Amino acid sequence: MISFDVWGTILNLDLMLESFIDSLNGLIGKDVSEDVMMVRKRIKELRKSFEIKPGRDFELSQELLAEKLTVDIDVIRRAAAKAMLRIGGSIVMDGVHQVLGFIKDNGLKSVIIGNVMFWPSSYTRLILERFELAEYFDRQYYSDEVGLYKPMKEIFIKPLSEFGVSPREAVHVGDSFFEDFRGALDAGLHAVLISRSRSETLSGRGFVIESIRELITLLKAEF
């Protein structure tokens, strides 16, 4: 079984963040990009140290941002909706269809394991349906729906339990060193980090690739 992170791995996070920030700027009337990036960093720190109550990471991100910007949380939710209206096909990372097609053709199960911040997973689901990516996945797991977040071991184990797969038969692919790579390794899975720097120290179960396109070659060589 292969599990995938979604934002930054399958969908272009930078584009969506930019669209979200533009929408916020429009609603609030000033540039809030630095505030957004600070809250984002804070949520990632809190996740890394498991300081967020499971199931609360998405809501907390909206609350902290509303507080930071001294606006009602309704403004954050409106900006998320407006951001969605600007999204086009370029949100899908290059090579994704080929990689997911290869996995499907080889009869491997695949799922999404995604953390949620600022916009709800229902929007991510909508994008995956719209660009015909949802069909490739046997199940989607998001932190706001399952009440667990990466790098908690439980969120990596949950799909394996449900599909009757052992961690050693599973590989998780993602672009975050702590949430995806270390999280999956700590849960006993194989892990593939998508990173342009390739400078990470690897364990026997860890691999680094530069883009998701390289996943096919890696899967052929190593699994």
Next chain:
Amino acid sequence: MISFDVWGTILNLDLMLESFIDSLNGLIGKDVSEDVMMVRKRIKELRKSFEIKPGRDFELSQELLAEKLTVDIDVIRRAAAKAMLRIGGSIVMDGVHQVLGFIKDNGLKSVIIGNVMFWPSSYTRLILERFELAEYFDRQYYSDEVGLYKPMKEIFIKPLSEFGVSPREAVHVGDSFFEDFRGALDAGLHAVLISRSRSETLSGRGFVIESIRELITLLKAEF
């Protein structure tokens, strides 16, 4: 202040339900319309008797439907996303722009107070942004976000407290007799029921109109 129910009042519920059922039929491969309507009825009964834990009505609707159809809840969530992709401008009820424009022009505050079932409020927000209705509202309140549902008095009072308005200065407009009309009257607001039958017994604070178009005439005459 005027508060509006959303589905069946501002947006065409029948169209969205149809789209949702079509999507489910496609994913499951059989006609599930009766099951959907039975679960819908059940949720409305549970709300009416306040038997759902506040904040749980949306999730419970997806869970009960998944159980009824013996599918994973992921299928329900995918159907909700697919349903959204089929929605066009006809989802906006006739006359809505005129009514909301009239309210705005007269300097009245307006908000949405919506119960959520099967698809999340984030999708409703997306539709309101897409068809340029969101601008008319000072705030949107949904049961899955605020942790309260209609006909709980608290969900009618919450916007009033936040905007410093007394119940007697407020009117709620909706198409559900128990969730909107009785709920708002019990909370001390004026209430307008949108109903084709016009056969309801009225209290001094209750009015019945046949469609939202008639709201302008009613507001001019009574408020």
